[in-house]
Amino acid sequence: MANTDVLTTINACVIIPTYNNAKTLSRVIDGVLTYTSHLIVVNDGSTDATNHVLSRYATLTRIDIPRNRGKGNALREGFREARAQRFDYAITLDSDGQHFPDDIPLFVDDIEENGLALLIGDRNMNQEGIPGKSSFGNRFSNFWFRFETGIALSDTQSGFRLYPLREVCDIRFYTTKFEFEIEVIVKAAWRNIPIRNVPIRVLYDPDERISHFRPFRDFTRISILNTWLVLVALLYIRPRDYFRTFRKKGFKRFFLEDLLHSADPPLKKSLSVALGVLIGLSPFWGFQTVIVLFLAWIFRLNKLIAFAFSNVSIPPLIPFIVYACLKIGTFVLGESTTVSSFNWRQFDTYRPYIQQHLTEYVVGSFVLGIFAAAVAGALSYVLLNTQSGRNVQKTT
Template identity: 70%
Template sequence: MTSNEVLATINACVIIPTYNNAKTLRRVLDGVRQYTSHIIVVNDGSTDDTASLLAHYSDLTIIHLPRNKGKGWALRIGFRAAGRQGFSYAITIDSDGQHFPEDIPRFVDEIERHGSALLIGDRNMNREGIPGKSSFGNRFSNFWFRFETGIALADTQSGFRLYPLNRIQGIRFYSTKFEFEVEVIVKAAWRCIPVRNIPVNVLYNPAERVSHFRPFRDFTRISILNTWLVLVTLLYIRPRAYFRSFTEKGFRRFFLEDLLHSDDSILKKALSVALGVLVGLSPIWGFQTITVLFLALVLRLNKLIAFAFSNISLPPLIPFIIYISLQIGALLSGQPAGSSLLFQWAEIGTYGTFIQQHLTEYVVGSFALATVSAVIFGLGAYLLLNIKDRQKV
């Protein structure tokens, strides 16, 4: 197989977004053309000699944007063009000369060996000569990517990537600048698209490299995006994953695998049960899931166990939980309890109005019920797990 047929085996093209990189663009284009003629260049409103330089490459797909709209927007334009041309994959490479086109076959080989995925070139940011701000930014990005997806990568900021076009085309994106490269890999991982690193070479030449990353403005954009992605992770993605895991396993398999046979210590599992019950019975309706996952993460407890037991407040049990909480709250507050509360409830007829009239009793009673129940469930789980552990011996 000749070098210019390499990408044909996986039906891939190369997308090169560029903005005022005329000094290095020719070298990048000539290097990529050694491997394919299916190249899409998106000139993102360059004001240097980029347009005149590209005029010499009539065999390539050249898209000129009238004004600079950002790298993310240029990539999205490139993806659409590649999709219209029927490509299954697109390799993106920066035009500043830091990437080596000679690494393109590595992406193809990885797909052929291990199947479809979103691949990110690992530049080994710990090597000598890498700018400190680039290394720090990469570590920062890696941390939040792992938090948002559970996937540990060594490099999440490299622009040398391979995208499975058919699998990302249905994802809605909002960002248009550098932060797009964060949004796309996080949302791809949420869609269960494998995201992996492969090793690539990198060249940092201060004399010719032109970076358009604006530290304050772009770092702020990335931070805002990560804040939003973290909220979505805690409010939707993690609960969805735990709910799917729990429902797919069923209670019996969950009990056997996660509660009895997980690698966590007995104390950790018992504390996870207690945390789930405590949050599940607390008067924070609508925020129980995000609260239990956040606390389980901070306290390093078993998130699946805590999440499962936080669902103790099932809809059929809610009237009983509210009533018991009111009874306990009335007792602790020195207010009349017993059957009088039940009669008042029956007369008013709705939970909301009744709770508003007895809010103090309800809040006090809920926290008391949650605390006592958490202790009981936690101790019960600890004793049962100890008994089970001794039976193994």
């Protein structure tokens, strides 16, 4: 048992989920007990000698799950028990011997120095002995995590982690197997919980390590989960975050900080303005935010600027925009139809009118969007260049 509990300063415990790793489990437990006596082991339906190994440790908290239900479920059971014991943090590590309990103090030091966060052990995936499928899987996971959250991490798959229990236990989860470790960090990032990497060592011993990862079945689950998370990120999380940022700043602060004084060059900012205006006036009602953020990401433009200007179609202006689109579309197509009967003051009257003249409206909206985007982009480019020149003169 530990003489000095290094986890006391942050009120943390250690959780070890295990399934048929009796060969290495005792070594892992002994290593953890060197640093803390607050240990929870979740036996996820093991059928080997795990029960015999655990029977030698009378002081640890043991959770036995009768039938194997997956690592994610085991972690969630461990979190519930840790919260019941009133811990603020839980450090998790695998029972297959790949993690070094000697790295536990690194997680404690990071929390003490930098404050609350969800910490993920950063393995050196380029060292000798790392399986190629593990290295590829980590790069794959890192890419999608960055796409879904905007946060770049060098390791998102390591099971050696520190979780802030109160914050994590407030999140609703749906997965119960390996993919849980992806779901939890993505949803934590969406809750604005800081997520950081902590450098750790790792050991892949082919003579000892037993992996329960089933490539086809588990990779399929992970792919389905990432597909869902990407859709949620594009349809809800990104628009929510940009709207909150824009609302928090207000138009004046946004104009001064993001449009005039951001680090982006004038051309990039003016193209972002043009993109926002173009999509905002295009006939993609209900999908404008998703489209503008996706295109801004594709073309590496300023997403906040593009999002802000895509809101050109605000409710008070919609009747005038629709009326202008119908007029332009009628003119471009050379139709004899007039829009004199169009009542732009009442939505219930111009909605059926759009349905009757959909072609004119669509053509007119694209023409208006392209023209307005060109004008807005050109004007913003001139304004931003002028402002940039003034800033240069002030510095000289």
